[in-house]
Amino acid sequence: MSETLIRNAAHVLTMDDGACEYADTDILVRDGVIAEIGSNLATVGEIVEARGCLVTPGLVNTHHHLYQTLTRAVPGGQDALLFGWLKTLYPIWARFGPAEMRVSALTGLAELALSGCTLTSDHLYLFPNGARLDDTIDAAREIGLRFHPTRGAMSIGESAGGLPPDGLVEEERAILDDCIRVIDAFHDPKQGAMVRVGVAPCSPFSVSRELMRDAAILARDKGVMLHTHLAENDEDIAYSLSQFGCRPGQYAEDLGWTGADVWHAHCVKLDGQEIDLFTKTGTGVAHCPCSNCRLGSGIAPVRAMRDAGVKVGLGVDGSASNDAGSLVAEARQAMLLQRVAQGADAMSAREALRIATRGGAEVLGRDECGQIAPGYRADLAIWDVSGIESAGSWDPAALLLAGPTCVRDLFVEGRQIVRDGEIATLDLPVVIEEQTRMARALAEAS
Numbered sequence: 001m002s003e004t005l006i007r008n009a010a011h012v013l014t015m016d017d018g019a020c021e022y023a024d025t026d027i028l029v030r031d032g033v034i035a036e037i038g039s040n041l042a043t044v045g046e047i048v049e050a051r052g053c054l055v056t057p058g059l060v061n062t063h064h065h066l067y068q069t070l071t072r073a074v075p076g077g078q079d080a081l082l083f084g085w086l087k088t089l090y091p092i093w094a095r096f097g098p099a100e101m102r103v104s105a106l107t108g109l110a111e112l113a114l115s116g117c118t119l120t121s122d123h124l125y126l127f128p129n130g131a132r133l134d135d136t137i138d139a140a141r142e143i144g145l146r147f148h149p150t151r152g153a154m155s156i157g158e159s160a161g162g163l164p165p166d167g168l169v170e171e172e173r174a175i176l177d178d179c180i181r182v183i184d185a186f187h188d189p190k191q192g193a194m195v196r197v198g199v200a201p202c203s204p205f206s207v208s209r210e211l212m213r214d215a216a217i218l219a220r221d222k223g224v225m226l227h228t229h230l231a232e233n234d235e236d237i238a239y240s241l242s243q244f245g246c247r248p249g250q251y252a253e254d255l256g257w258t259g260a261d262v263w264h265a266h267c268v269k270l271d272g273q274e275i276d277l278f279t280k281t282g283t284g285v286a287h288c289p290c291s292n293c294r295l296g297s298g299i300a301p302v303r304a305m306r307d308a309g310v311k312v313g314l315g316v317d318g319s320a321s322n323d324a325g326s327l328v329a330e331a332r333q334a335m336l337l338q339r340v341a342q343g344a345d346a347m348s349a350r351e352a353l354r355i356a357t358r359g360g361a362e363v364l365g366r367d368e369c370g371q372i373a374p375g376y377r378a379d380l381a382i383w384d385v386s387g388i389e390s391a392g393s394w395d396p397a398a399l400l401l402a403g404p405t406c407v408r409d410l411f412v413e414g415r416q417i418v419r420d421g422e423i424a425t426l427d428l429p430v431v432i433e434e435q436t437r438m439a440r441a442l443a444e445a446s
């Protein structure tokens with residue numbers, strides 16, 4: 001039996017059904033699970049003093065392309081719209097291999113952890129030079145984050161009228177075979193699982209109708225989730241109307257891409273009918289406000305989605321279109337962006353944080369995560385609210401209004417991943433040095 005007692009937390013935001021908040025409270029963690037919440041709790045294990053700290057559930061990231069941490073702020077992609085941005089970056093990504101996938105994933109995962117994230121998905125859809133999903137799974141195991149890697153894919157290259165260069169696309173049979181391989185090798189359906197695999201063709205404009213349909217059949221056969229990009233911007237809608245003769249929501253529905261086991265990234269351009277479809281089917285949304293701003297895609301109708309009962313989580317999206325990977329910053333951006341569209345009362349700091357924690361857990365089908373209550377997994381973020389960013393705050397639990405923006409400590413399944421603001425599970429300076437060297441080599445070759 002292993003125990004940790006988080007003692008004397010100044011504030012606890014539970015995100016439970018009653019949205020309970022506690023002051024001066026202890027949280028006892030036993031064998032990866034929250035055992036008890038209360039005062040003057042005792043332990044035989046380690047004690048973590050949390051005086052002057054806010055404790056929240058770990059944040060959940062529902063959309064990322066970790067490999068893109070190696071292509072942040074690429075000059076040719078800094079000011080382009082989605083399709084032009086992709087065309088600038090594809091040739092650079094084509095030079096990646098297994099080492100680049102692993103190191104870029106470690107960098108992105110460490111950045112997420114420092115910003116309070118305990119569970120993240122990843123959408124890897126290109127596998128050049130022997131790269132595999134396995135490379136990112138190795139990285140997640142090394143740092144200790146709960147990980148939902150999705151096996152992405154592109155199958156329609158330039159010569160077939162698609163956007164990606166032919167060298168980055170795969171045969172559809174090989175894609176499905178590799179999906180089966182990684183699900184069988186890594187997917188864990190049990191409560192408390194550290195790795196769950198999903199199936200995730202990149203987008204309706206980079207794979208065929210048949211692959212979308214077959215991917216859905218395969219995922220249901222294997223009991224895993226489905227993920228892709230949908231309705232990201234006006235170009236995306238125009239493409240759907242001209243190529244498929246329908247809007248993205250209809251296309252998704254026709255091919256089996258709605259349901260509680262499906263979540264779509266962006267959904268900036270969903271209309272009222274599509275929102276109703278998502279509500280009715282339990283389909284989830286990964287809202288990526290920084291990427292949507294960065295690429296000028298628009299403001300996703302998150303207020304309308306939430307009011308209609310759509311499951312919404314947050315995603316930092318890839319680091320080539322953010323270009324940061326801070327999940328707490330993403331939550332603040334989500335709050336601000338709804339206010340830009342709908343006024344200052346459109347989304348509170350607490351609601352945005354709820355979307356960032358429990359909302360994401362629901363989107364990823366992890367109902368045992370995302371809240372602080374007995375029996376839930378011990379994925380916890382501890383924020384020191386005694387420093388400069390919160391100095392003078394009347395409500396330190398309104399974390400997204402006044403910082404901090406980095407955690408002091410982070411626990412995943414009861415294991416400490418961040419300690420006193422530093423990654424405890426790996427030598428981060430070594431990772432950063434390797435990452436910097438690789439980014440420079442890629443720039444020199446471009």
Ligand SMILES: [Zn+2]
Nearest residue numbers: 229265317318
């Ligand atoms: Zn994306």
